[in-house]
Amino acid sequence: MVTDRSKLGFYLLLSPLLLWLVTLIILPHIGLFAVSMSEKVGVREYETGFGNYAVFFNEPLYWRTFARTAFMSILTTVLTLLLGFPIAYYIAKLTRGRTKTTLFLMCLIPFWVSELVRTFGWMILLRETGVLSNFLQYTGILSEPVEFLYNDAAIMVGLVYTSILFMIVPLVTTLDSLDDSLIEAGYDLGGSGFSILREIVIPHAMPGIVSGCIVVFMLSLGNYLTPILLGGKDSLWFTGLIYTQFITRFNWELGSAFGFLLLGLSSAVVFLGLKLSRQSLSDTMGR
């Protein structure tokens, strides 16, 4: 009866996970999908069809916002990687002991306050009467106040800042596991800094790079607060559109369709990224 017992134990341990998956993820999505497939034809009259999806493709504002969100999220991911990699390399390879812990902690500390507060911090820096504008006037570079908020660059800064930790952590972990003697061997065999980075360090860090990129991309794509606060009403972020459909327009049918399109988009981009970098999901997430 040992096998029956161990089976029971297995299912008991599995049940919280299954409960979570079914009630919080699968059921809402089934409901969302059902709502997105129903077209409103009159007062409390609905028909099943792809009408809501057709609205998305027929209205340029919607699919352009969709494409813009995807493009800017990819750009955020690339920028975060370019900024995060040297930081992670420095923490993992060039420091040790207490300095390393301190630096790692300094990356972490901003995340002890909520995203909202951090974003307001950026608003204090970038607004027309803010720190940056005042400083540039004080030094004489600007003659009158300039608004640095409410443009794409401000959104970009906010998104990179919000997500860089999620790039640094996996990178530090993978770079930490790279044996120093491999880098030394590379130099010993006549390699230059660049060729060692390309042939030894990056191939070794690839799983960390990919998992960091996936997380950062997903976070940016699904971010609502940062684009709205730093981009203002012109931010045109796809999550903003979904919010409008659900809350302002009370058009749950179209909002659900948008939600499904966003899910499809993120899955497609992650799939493409994995194919391009020749990594598998189990390789990057399973370590």
Next chain:
Amino acid sequence: MTSTADLVCRDLTKDFKDFRAVDHVSFEVPQGSFFSILGPSGCGKTTLLRMIAGFQFPTSGDLLIKGKSMIDVGPNKRPVSMVFQHLALFPMMDIGKNIGFGLRQRGVPAAEIKQRVGRVLERVGLPGIENRQVSQLSGGQKQRVAIARCMVLEPDVLLLDEPLGALDLKLREHMKIELKALQAEFNTTFVYITHDQSEALVMSDNIAVMNKGQFDQIGTAKELYYEPANAFVAGFVGDANRFEGKVTAVNGQIVTIETEGGGVQQAHASAKVPSIGQRAQAFVRPEAIELSKTPFASATHPNASAQIVDSVLFNGANSVAILRDPKSGETLQAALPQTGEFLGLGKGEAIHANWNAGQARCFVAEGQ
């Protein structure tokens, strides 16, 4: 400048924050020879090797390879290659790419790289494994690939940082012979560091014994073994029984020492002869001790003594008996002759030991 020396170190010194790792080390390694640096862990041998490779910079002194100073040359520009302690093969590349790495850095055309990689793999006895992964190789194969990866660049000097340490005993014995054969095959200067004296003794043309950042002695294996320059070398290279006591008589180079327990020994002082009353140490190799079941004539054998067998450590041809002097309580390790005479030797038996004063070495005790 001698034209034959591949590697010359002059007064090389390396200071760390609070201690001196390498202290005024000078030596020369002639072309095509196998030079070992032997020392206990923490003696500074790794620091010395890393300075030769270029990963650490000496505080003072000069380092010449083929007559050119290497002080301001980076590790990737030096004509030396290093086999790392854990080999440091690149797991992200297959064997062919691993060996070709250095050639690719030099911009050698792909076709030539392929040809040279194939040739060097043949020379280390592993032809046709270019497409295998590092994880598919055994310990000994990895070792040879690591050497091939260095040798394909035809370095002037090959540095080896205890590369046999991670292997099991049988393979280590085998690789010792193989390394020596590879060195002869490539006719390249090898500088090998180890804490394992048997590795150094078997393979090397010349050995430097390093202690506390300094070279205590440079010589051939035989010189180190039979003519140690000081007490450290005598105790570190090979097994030895050590006695310490007061000098009671000096007769030319033959010194008589009386130990605390009252034992009296005579030994040969080849370096500095201690004077009467000084403290001195004597070293006797276990195989230099003659055993007999009948007493030696004490007039002609001044080092003869009656002993009790404490235990017999059987190890085939290397079997050793531990003897105890019933008077002084001092123990003595003696190699058991495998002639059959002492086959039945057991604990508690009485036996007589003797050695020739000329085969025992005497040094003035340190700190005098």
